[in-house]
Amino acid sequence: MHPRVLGPALVAPALATVALFFVYPLAYSLVSSVQTPDGWGWANIVKVYELYRSDIIFTVMIIGFSTFMIGLFSTAIGGYLVLGENPRTVAILKWLYRWPLFIPFVVAGQVMRTFLAKNGMLNNTLIRLDLLSPLNAASLLDWRGIIVTFVWKQTPFVALLLSGAMASLDRGTIEAARNLGASRPRILIEIIVPQVRASLTVGLTLSFVTMMSVLSVPLMINAQTPTTITANMAFRINAYGDYGVANALGVISIILTSGVAWLYLRQASRDKSRAVA
Template sequence: MNSSRFAGFLLVLPALTVIGVMFIYPLSYSFVDAFIVPAKDGGAAQFSLQNFATALSLYGDDILFTIVIVGISACLIALGSILIGGYLTLGENRFFVRVLAALYRWPLFIPFIVAAQCMRTFLAKNGLMNGVLVEAGILTPLQTIGFLDWRGIIITFVWKQLPFVTLLVAGAMAALDRSTIDAGRDVGAGRLRILFQIIVPQIMPTLIVALVLSIVIMMSVLSVPVMISGHSPTMITVEMAFRVNSYNDYGTANALGVISYCITGAIAWVYLRRGVKQGGKPV
């Protein structure tokens, strides 16, 4: 028994080593460094909350901006995934169902930096979107506007993360007992009513898991806010990079990182608490 346990430990040791070196150590170091302020005149470093005070005073608006952007994006992703998954489950036109099933996954395989560059070209005032609208006669060149601001960040996040959430949601919907859907149809319920009153409550745990993962990803992305919007306020990741590259201020950057950990941790805590209330089974 002991030899089998030792063999199992050796089997997972490479993965544990990679996690420890690449994730646990940097996370622990940045967390500790956020509370350390180098002493002046070559003295010893001191424990202090000065880095957090600097982060909140200089970048309070950026922290709020990040929460709002990620929150709006998550809501739109949730709605879009429910509608797409619902049509894949309840749609009666098999041709459109197959076309939608083939198309919605494409952004899933595109890196964020590529998605940001594509959207920068697509959403610009003289970009592809406005060019198509002008050629179609819907807008004139003077009526066109660019979306390279907070709206562009939201559009990029939703476009990039929607396939991931939809894949999980559609899979959960496909695994449901069809008898509940058929029962709703038998009593005359429409597709929207079946979707939101019968299907969505049953796949809510899967939807929440997918949204939590998407929120964590959006909180950590740097390329999208840098390439899409050069305005202020901006997202936390941009300010973290700015503090390091411009001022070599790792303390404030790490403090912003800890704040982002707290935001994502609060979201995960809400999810886990909901799972505990439902019997200790979050998923």
């Protein structure tokens, strides 16, 4: 086969997959969000604003705070893997923190239902340790449970990216800082994190987009309002067959994730310009 034909032939299946499963649903959602039985208009968008504006704010706050906590925990884990002085503790942490990577969100939601319930494993453990009285035990199956699940599930993914980036850094600057008396937290914050900021930003951006698309966790953990956009989309379709409003909610999700992606691309462009200069 001629090389000019072989290249497009190899790329064609990937392009067809992207067009079929990404471009077409996106275009259909955009069109359906402004299409009503009476014609074209903004009725679906208006209904979303009237019914679900508190849920949109709730979604942004929950996922934004979860992303922030994921950044903190993944930085701490990656930093300890690089700077930790106890080989046994480092080995245990390497083995332990990766487990949630292999657990689907639906399974993570079910696990947290058992762990965070009023009579769940967390409260029973605290009661056995005399750290909590049975009368003060409370369920965390609400917005707090969503955050705990998201952070527990996504932190290993970002930590894996960060720990790899941190391990590839020049050890000379780290050892020089240690010789000058810098503490491990200071080395992590002032020397290591600035050098792996690109990897951290990539991981947090991907985590934000992933959490925006999760349906199982809010449905299984937060059986109350407000709830996330994905749960509202499922409700509009299953209860009313209202694809117009559901797609309008989807467009809002796309706008939110696109905003985060734009911030990432803007920061990456600035970092590249500084490196070239």
